[in-house]
Amino acid sequence: MPVKVVERKPLTLAERTYLPQILSGLRITFRNMFKPKVTVEYPEERPPIPPGYRGVPTLVKDPDGREKCVSCQLCEFVCPPKAIRITPGEIPEDSEYAHVEKAPQEFEINMLRCIYCGLCQEVCPEEAIWLQNIYSVTGTSREELVNNKAKLYELGGTLADKHFKWEKKRRAAERGNAH
Amino acid sequence: MSDAKPDDGLISINIDGQEVRCQPGANIIEVAASIGIEIPHYCYHPKLSVSGNCRMCLVQLGLPGKDRATGQPMLNADGTPIIQWFPGPAIACGTKASPGMHIRTDSDMVKQCREGVTEFLLLNHPLDCPICDQAGECRLQEFSAEHGRGYSRFTEEKNVKPKRTVLGPRVMLDDERCILCSRCIRFCREIAKDDVLGFTDRGSYTTLTCYPGRQLENNYSLNTVDICPVGALTSRDFRFKMRVWFLKPTPSIDTETSVGCNTEVWSREGKIYRITPRRNDEVNDTWMPDSGRELYKQVEAENRLKQAAVAGQPASIEEALAAASKNLADGPVAIVGSGRCSVEEQYLLKKLADALGAASRQLVSRIGEGDGLLVSADRNPNVRGALLTGLIDDLPKQRLDDLAARIDAGEVRTIFAVNEDLTAAGLSAEQLAKATIVYLGTHANATSEAAAVVLPGLTVFEKSGTFVNQQFRLQKFHRAVPGVPGARDDLFLLGSLLANATGSQAPTVVASVWEAMAAEIGPFKGLSFAAIPDTGVLVDGSAFAGLPFVEGKSLHYEPAGMEAAATS
Numbered sequence: 001m002p003v004k005v006v007e008r009k010p011l012t013l014a015e016r017t018y019l020p021q022i023l024s025g026l027r028i029t030f031r032n033m034f035k036p037k038v039t040v041e042y043p044e045e046r047p048p049i050p051p052g053y054r055g056v057p058t059l060v061k062d063p064d065g066r067e068k069c070v071s072c073q074l075c076e077f078v079c080p081p082k083a084i085r086i087t088p089g090e091i092p093e094d095s096e097y098a099h100v101e102k103a104p105q106e107f108e109i110n111m112l113r114c115i116y117c118g119l120c121q122e123v124c125p126e127e128a129i130w131l132q133n134i135y136s137v138t139g140t141s142r143e144e145l146v147n148n149k150a151k152l153y154e155l156g157g158t159l160a161d162k163h164f165k166w167e168k169k170r171r172a173a174e175r176g177n178a179h
Numbered sequence: 180m181s182d183a184k185p186d187d188g189l190i191s192i193n194i195d196g197q198e199v200r201c202q203p204g205a206n207i208i209e210v211a212a213s214i215g216i217e218i219p220h221y222c223y224h225p226k227l228s229v230s231g232n233c234r235m236c237l238v239q240l241g242l243p244g245k246d247r248a249t250g251q252p253m254l255n256a257d258g259t260p261i262i263q264w265f266p267g268p269a270i271a272c273g274t275k276a277s278p279g280m281h282i283r284t285d286s287d288m289v290k291q292c293r294e295g296v297t298e299f300l301l302l303n304h305p306l307d308c309p310i311c312d313q314a315g316e317c318r319l320q321e322f323s324a325e326h327g328r329g330y331s332r333f334t335e336e337k338n339v340k341p342k343r344t345v346l347g348p349r350v351m352l353d354d355e356r357c358i359l360c361s362r363c364i365r366f367c368r369e370i371a372k373d374d375v376l377g378f379t380d381r382g383s384y385t386t387l388t389c390y391p392g393r394q395l396e397n398n399y400s401l402n403t404v405d406i407c408p409v410g411a412l413t414s415r416d417f418r419f420k421m422r423v424w425f426l427k428p429t430p431s432i433d434t435e436t437s438v439g440c441n442t443e444v445w446s447r448e449g450k451i452y453r454i455t456p457r458r459n460d461e462v463n464d465t466w467m468p469d470s471g472r473e474l475y476k477q478v479e480a481e482n483r484l485k486q487a488a489v490a491g492q493p494a495s496i497e498e499a500l501a502a503a504s505k506n507l508a509d510g511p512v513a514i515v516g517s518g519r520c521s522v523e524e525q526y527l528l529k530k531l532a533d534a535l536g537a538a539s540r541q542l543v544s545r546i547g548e549g550d551g552l553l554v555s556a557d558r559n560p561n562v563r564g565a566l567l568t569g570l571i572d573d574l575p576k577q578r579l580d581d582l583a584a585r586i587d588a589g590e591v592r593t594i595f596a597v598n599e600d601l602t603a604a605g606l607s608a609e610q611l612a613k614a615t616i617v618y619l620g621t622h623a624n625a626t627s628e629a630a631a632v633v634l635p636g637l638t639v640f641e642k643s644g645t646f647v648n649q650q651f652r653l654q655k656f657h658r659a660v661p662g663v664p665g666a667r668d669d670l671f672l673l674g675s676l677l678a679n680a681t682g683s684q685a686p687t688v689v690a691s692v693w694e695a696m697a698a699e700i701g702p703f704k705g706l707s708f709a710a711i712p713d714t715g716v717l718v719d720g721s722a723f724a725g726l727p728f729v730e731g732k733s734l735h736y737e738p739a740g741m742e743a744a745a746t747s
Contacts (some may be wrong), residue, residue: 071419072309072422073421073422077424088420090418090419093343100310101310101342101343102310102419125308125309126309169305172336172337175336
């Protein structure tokens, strides 16, 4: 095996005194001492969450309290790690929202599988699933980390709706143009 | 055009510059499809009459020009004929191929037509796709993406129509989604012969309606759901259960009668959600009866056998097989097979009967009333398979009186029943108690309760195999879902019993059973399971032509006796 011998240069006087290195290091230390602090005292102190942050996916209701999800299962289809599992169901005819016809019977997001990619939010035609600003998910069992429908609505809360698509449909039905 | 044409009665037409040879009078949509050009359409259906009302299939037509003065063909400078295009578009579904016809399906005019038709169809169409069961297999969805303009110019209020009209026990109508193609009306009139649907009112008020006092309740009503190009007609069983893009179709066979309708079983993650017909122009066209669509419920039935048992106590499959072999060796043995078993199972059962020297081999016949379409009188899907494999040599009877007499006379000590309830076939509980019963089946019944050994088998949806239908057509079905835990493939169970009985190896999977059958059974010569096409293959059943089969005339089937009567 061929061996290449690398010549090792002798240290200069400045290097042998070691002072320039110490001084340049101290310069960095002192500079940072007077800069504003960038760390926070987690968990007592929480960092600000910027808008558009992709935290835990949640289900939301519209300002009237109607659950927006119609269980079209597009999020289940698009989810890369297959974290979402929906059992579709029918809204009974005596319900206030019978005109929407369909709503999830059960909706589960497995947070052990979720990769926070946000595709579910992007694909949702009803703007019902949102990745909000919860970022710390802990639990002591696997079951605890599967968010069911009740938990998802509890986390999601209510979100302002720009469209009121189904409300418009109901009003159209009441107002006329009936055939 | 100057090429010498073979005299095969075909004519030459030109679609988008491609010369195609076709039958004179052939439908343009079908001819274009044969060379891979899709002409979008909603109302046209290959098995129904042409109504031409959706206007989606508009194309441009032209004919080679002829000089009016001389009658000579008008030619370009290079000798090709000058095509005189008609000024307006024409519907492809209502146009028949004629010699020299030229068709454009990709010109600007055709594209504008499709865009315009799509825009009008979408005017009052609700934005229901997220809640619509048809989404994913909706022609309107597909063609709107392909030929539509992509946005709506309609600023007025959309029409409001009833959304949950119950048309019958199995079909529901969403009027807003209907595009008035009339396929369902034509199906009921022409195929089901139950003319209950029709349009009432005019213009945008037009509504699909059932005749007052009637319901869409014939045994073919769910075919209207299949042919509905949009989500207007939905199945009440499948409604809101699962989106179709999750479902995996598996080719299968309807087991309710000897017609052997070709079906597709749609499943997701081991659960079956629906059964739809699969097109086979020799058997069922594109239809199937409603009754056959509910058969998947047997997979998850309450009384499904999921545990092998010996003397009423749960046992492992191996223990049960050993106990069964021991009982079967204690003859004389009677074999009761089933016309619901596959050909492969009947073959292994016949081999087992031979090895055991069985005193009696029978099937149980099920006779119902045929409807002349896709439900035949013989409610067993595979009696002819048992004849071909030699398990039986005469048609089965509805009651096992012969076996009952033998039990009473003490001539039978052990009964091996496969998928048949002996009590339902006429044996009394006392007679069952006199014999030792080995039962191989899928569901619990009086026989399985009386049996010394119970071997849990699989339903048709959980295994692969073949059936022979009333035309002696050998048809394949495939495993759609894995078997329920605890049950084993019938072929494995029968093969193991056969191996125990003969002391040598026996085939236990479909492919190896077919190797043995192809070598031994004349009509199956040269066949293998993989080589059978999905539309089936006719096998030679002439050896059984003399038997008085019970089936009457049905779609694509004439009983042999009736043919003779018609010719005499």
